[in-house]
Amino acid sequence: MTDAIPSPVFERELGQIPIRELFARDGDGSYLNFDSTEDREKTQKKYRIPIHQRFNRWSSDDKQSLIASIFLNYIIGSISLSRHHDGEMGFYENIQDGQSRLTVIQEYIEDKFRFKGLLFSELSEYDRNRFMDYKFSTDITVPSRRGNTNLTLDDHYFVNFDRINKGKSLSDNDKYWCYKNKKLVEIAINLIEDSKEDYPFMGVSKFGEKDKNGKVERKPLEEFVTFISALLNNIYKKSFDRNSEYLEYKKTSVIEEKQPYTQSDVDYVYGFIEFYKSIHDTMLKQMPPRQREKVNIHFNNPGKFLGMIVMDYKDESTTSNYKKDMWVNILNINRASDNFMKETNTLWNGFTDANKKNQEEENIRMRLNRVKEFYSNKQETASKYHIEYNENSSD
Structure with missing residues (x-):
């Protein structure tokens, strides 16, 4: 029939x-x-x-x-x-x-x-x-x-x-707005709205601010939710290449101008590491069972994850505020310690090696803990991690 x-x-x-x-x-x-x-x-x-x-x-x-x-x-x-x-x-x-x-x-x-x-x-x-x-x-x-x-x-x-x-050709952004990802988008937006007051890196991203014509800025929210959707839909390549090039450019600029890092930089970067884990945990709880393996695979490969994110507005002029870019903050902090840069088993080095071993939960936890210990100078507080720093220091 x-x-x-x-x-x-x-x-x-x-x-x-x-x-x-x-x-x-x-x-x-x-x-x-x-x-x-x-x-x-x-x-x-x-x-x-x-x-x-x-x-x-x-x-x-x-x-x-x-x-x-x-x-x-x-x-x-x-x-x-x-x-x-x-x-x-x-x-x-x-x-x-x-x-x-x-x-x-x-x-x-x-x-x-x-x-x-x-x-x-x-x-x-x-x-x-x-x-x-x-x-x-x-x-x-x-x-x-x-x-x-x-x-x-x-x-x-x-x-x-x-x-x-x-x-x-649909961009990451198109896939985010597609109806098939509607549930994922709702989860991600709720996560952001619930957390934007708690983490420094959220606060500098102009969530909900208005432009000179009185219209609500949408780009930071759009881009941030996009990367969550992109992670779960395995669409990294273009964003990884583009952001890697931009990051390398900013790295050179920061080194040449010898920008010192501050405690706000540390809070900004570290807040994201915590938030990264909270997204993973929340997704596991809220996504349907058939989607949970995707969550584990993608969130347990930080190399792909980090390659996606350059989430702040990018002003490449000489007056650009480097500290608004989270990945520039990471580079500032990394280059401030020869020991940290020379260690072969640190989180940063691990990010460049997207092999199968990186996806094991034990290794992910180990890397996160090593960064926590380094940033906190091995002194953890109840809610934040700090490192000793000198605002006037430079390389």
């Missing part, structure tokens, strides 16, 4: 929307008519970005090319929307595909970058209107009344997002 031909889940409406409508001025004076803020559930915007959508990762050249295409009236691809009912507004539409393009357009309209040497506000009225009148092709999916399925409507929308993006 063959399976029945499936009934349609969606009905589709093809049309066009001018940029002017998507970015109409609201009563608060903003251009936004779609929501790209942290709190997506409470927005009253007609056009919204769902939680599983990816964030903008476009290069400067990509942005310039997009703006040029709009002025040239080229086709820049359609915007995929899904229509949802809302008691107060009647309905709203989620942007299922096209968020990156819309974010770039928003940045240009808000004078975040120049095109042909001019900000958007510096264009002639004619050119501004020409830009705002550009029309996107739209493909709107609406729930079909004929569909007979056990999946919820939200499930179908997430599946539709996945199908739209088939064949496209």
Whole structure:
């Protein structure tokens, strides 16, 4: 017996929307008519970005090319929307595909970058209107009344997002926002929210701060939760290579400028070591049994773990505050002791050797204990570990 031909889940409406409508001025004076803020559930915007959508990762050249295409009236691809009912507004539409393009357009309209040497506000009225009148092709999916399925409507929308993006390269961040990792994301966010007041390394990462336009900063939270998801989904390679290069660059800068380390550096670094272990323990308790082996494998290989993380904003100017970068702090502390650097069995050396032995729990505990002893000068307190230091010292 063959399976029945499936009934349609969606009905589709093809049309066009001018940029002017998507970015109409609201009563608060903003251009936004779609929501790209942290709190997506409470927005009253007609056009919204769902939680599983990816964030903008476009290069400067990509942005310039997009703006040029709009002025040239080229086709820049359609915007995929899904229509949802809302008691107060009647309905709203989620942007299922096209968020990156819309974010770039928003940045240009808000004078975040120049095109042909001019900000958007510096264009002639004619050119501004020409830009705002550009029309996107739209493909709107609406729930079909004929569909007979056990999946919820939200499930179908997430599946539709996945199908739209088939064949496209998804970054760690994309995988984080995907619906399949929803439970993992919730766990990770709760861990962060519960712990951000307790650990110094959380405090310098600008969680929840607002930028100059009053929008909530999302990058630190986004990136931090991303690495947790990446660990459990075995997607390290690109992040490891990229962060290793950056770390080597910062290491050279720190050595040349002979930056001393302070007690706050030690607390910052050590807090993360404790938090690392707490994530592992919490994941084991909360993840389904079939996922627990993944947790053990990935969290018991610190080489891969450490290679992922450069979580603070990175300012490579000469005035950059090196102490905000956790891995620079580790390098500061490591280079302050010849004995520590020369030991062949330390935690830092162990991180570079991602062999099977590193994944044994006994060896992981041994390395963590050795670092605790070193940082605390073999004197442990109830909640923190300290080492003797001289704020004026240098190599």
